[in-house]
Amino acid sequence: MTATVRFKLSLMMFLEFFIWGAWFVTLGTYLGSNLHTSGVQVGVAFLTQSVGAIVAPFIIGLIADRFFSAQKILGVLHLAGAALLWYAAGATSFDGFYPIILLYMILYMPTLALVNSISFRQLQNPQKEFASIRVLGTLGWIVAGLTIGWLHWENKNSAGLTSLDLTLKMAAGASALLGAFSFLLPPTPPVQQAGPVAVGDLLGLQAIGLLKNRSYLIFFLASVAICVPLSFYYGFTNVFLNEVGMKSAAGVQTLGQVSEVLFMLLIPVFFSRLGVKKMLAIGMLAWVVRYVFFAFGNDGSAYWMLIAGIVLHGICYDFFFVTGQIYTDNLAGEQSKSAAQGFITLATYGVGMLIGSLLSGRIVDAHQTAGALHDWHAIWLIPAGIAAAVLAVFVLLFKDDNAPVPAETISYAEANARLEV
Known part of the structure; x- marks a missing residue:
């Protein structure tokens, strides 16, 4: 693996988890302080992750594994995600926020599998090479959290509001960057498979x-x-x-x-x-x-x-x-x-x-x-x-x-x- 490919894969991992860590950790605080939600509504917002996890196998199994290169799908999903996150930051009520973040998580959760797929296809010895690349994802999550703390976005103003809407905009910017950068990643074409794919196969039910x-x-x-x-x-x-x-x-x-x-x-x-x-x-x-x-x-x-x-x-x-x-x-x-x-x-x-x-x-x-x-x-x-x-x-x-x-x-x-x- 060349130094250029290693850099690209490492940056991909860093941005992938920076995006998630930039808004997901503080979501409950943002919803309660800025949108005045109930605990049930906070729980409903977090279960969008579960919906995304359920839908992800269909997106990966039906599209990424059979028809289009993984890096191109990753780029499209993150560019669309950037627009959704930026729009979500301007929501003034939970009813306006929830459908946006639900659609976003349906698009984001499949990218977790895509970044791994792109990485493994470029590695000759994953057991020796993958760790040093994947750990950049954890570092991205850490940097996102430290940035939020350093900028004091969790602090409330005199009206009892936080600046955590900026976390969504920060994540949107990183998502746009990764979306554009994805088209420069090493080509990862779909693996040719013979015959139709059963729904049970997509869900791992076998x-x-x-x-x-x-x-x-x-x-x-x-x-x-x-x-x-x-x-x-x-x-x-x-x-x-x-x-x-x-x-x-x-x-x-x-x-x-x-x-x-x-x-x-x-x-x-x-x-x-x-x-x-x-x-x-x-x-x-x-x-x-x-x-x-x-x-x-x-x-x-x-x-x-x-x-x-x-x-x-x-x-x-x-x-x-x-x-x-x-x-x-x-x-x-x-x-x-x-x-x-x-x-x-x-x-x-x-x-x-x-x-x-x-x-x-x-x-x-x-x-x-x-x-x-x-x-x-x-x-x-x-x-x-x-x-x-x-x-x-x-x-x-x-x-x-x-x-x-x-x-x-x-x-x-x-x-x-x-x-x-």
Whole structure:
């Protein structure tokens, strides 16, 4: 791989996740402060990610894989996305904002698969080369959060409004840049496939046979269930941190992405020593501990609990989701590895996050107090309880029938290829 190609792929990854991190983290705060939404409406806004995840396989399977070059589709989707984000920044009500952001997420979510596809098609040795490229995506997310904190866009003015509409415009600018730049990326033509593609193939439903394995079925159900408390984190952490008085909350939240990179490096070591069941259980336990820390943390003597809860994101995500993706890959047959990954992603980011987004909004609304504030102690104990229940059922029923995978067979590149910020 030439230096020019490496630079192009790295910049692509940086912009791809800068765009997402530039507005998604602070969305709940923006909606509550500027558009005066309810918790249910915030949850509905975040479930647009789930809708996009459900629709994405159709876009990739029907269009990108069969008819057009991936880099051209990436360019068109991001140029259209830039216009939608800029338009969304000017919305004055949730009714005007929601359909725009829904359409945007339907266009954005497929690009997550496209950037990986473009990268892998250019690499001769993905296990050695991909990590140094994909990590630029995490860096892009971190830079977006630090920028928001540095510019103090989360601070409220005398009218109680923030400047977070500027995050949408910043993301729109980056999306336009990536859209134009995509046409300069290395050509990635579609792979020629014979015959029609069945709907089940697009959704990865041929991998449903994995559910015949009792342990995998338990893991699958746990994956869906654990995404319910995950929705609380994505939808309301920034709102919570700003309400309790944390300065530059979006910037501080980037510590979660820093920990993701750190624990990603450690996955091969832990995987070989602990095996699948213990890794998954530790990941779920981290969710319980995180929400307990949030429930009892504050901006005073217990400030360390807030920081610890954020830093635990690396264990929460890597130990459960990345380990689960590796576990799925190990069980799937050679002909259904991609389908299996698509199936578990559809179930978690699609079904699980959709349920969680609807539930979390209602719970937050039910615990609203005077002055548009919330009883966060009571709120965070609910996802902690859900995560604890999922953990208990998982530990009792799941049996790790597979021996721990040797560390040398799980490279940082392989794990990082599954990393989603």
